[in-house]
Amino acid sequence: MTASNRRVVLSSDHSAIALRQAIAGHIAAQGWEVVDIGPTTPQSTPYPEHGAAAARLVAAGDCRFGIILCGTGQGIMMAANKIRGVRCGVCSETFSARMIRQHNDANMLSIGARVVGEGLALDIVDAFLAAPFDGGRHGPRVEMIAALEG
Template sequence: MTSGQRIVLSSDHAAIELRRAIAAHVEAAGWEVIDIGPTTPESTHYPVHGRAAAERVAAGEARLGIVLCGTGQGIMMAANKVPGIRCGVCSDTFSARMIRQHNDANMLSLGARVIGEGLALDIVDAFLGTAFEGGRHALRVGMIETREA
């Protein structure tokens, strides 16, 4: 069973510093952070880190997840291979709100080489501060989920 305020964070080597800034930011906002690394700058493989975070969300260990790599694209693709995960890469706050409001995304992906820290924190706030709208969107999310079977 997961706490409503538990979030998992992971990245590859390209995004360690931004991940740490996000972890501090969401902790200050009252979230319990599960930061699964990495902690050292040696080159790592984003698919491993994306999958590890996604598996924790899918297992219910965390309600939401945030993953980061250089562009946010590769780690997002890896996360989305885990059944039950809906992860979107965002470089703006509008998209972050929409992936929660319309797609019930349970993971956010960010590109550390694409956006700076200030914008990243704004995107995280938009993602975390938006609820799923349901209604016609629930039908569409259900259609996505049936494709996983």
């Protein structure tokens, strides 16, 4: 993987700052280049803005993957998926994290900071980042998803 393909953008709302920072340190230690776009203060902040900002970096090709977090992971994931070219899934266990990469070629992962603890979150991130897209029969299905963007 080239250096540019080792960039991961991280973003969250106020509820997930600590978990986002733990993930950032964890993946940086594995050699990933982390682009952490915040926030850094605990004041309430709107998750749609943070999900969309990270998704735009992934869609533009500035980052290979995105990892986003909010309380449940659901709202920020919905916002990210509004950006053309983004395929983001929310995961609370490792099997789904692997499958969204292998079968759906997901380029973003969403995690609920109020749903999973730090240890499990790091395992989910590892499963997501390590899983390759299987291609094959899944390729045309991913193309069908992209075609729905209009």
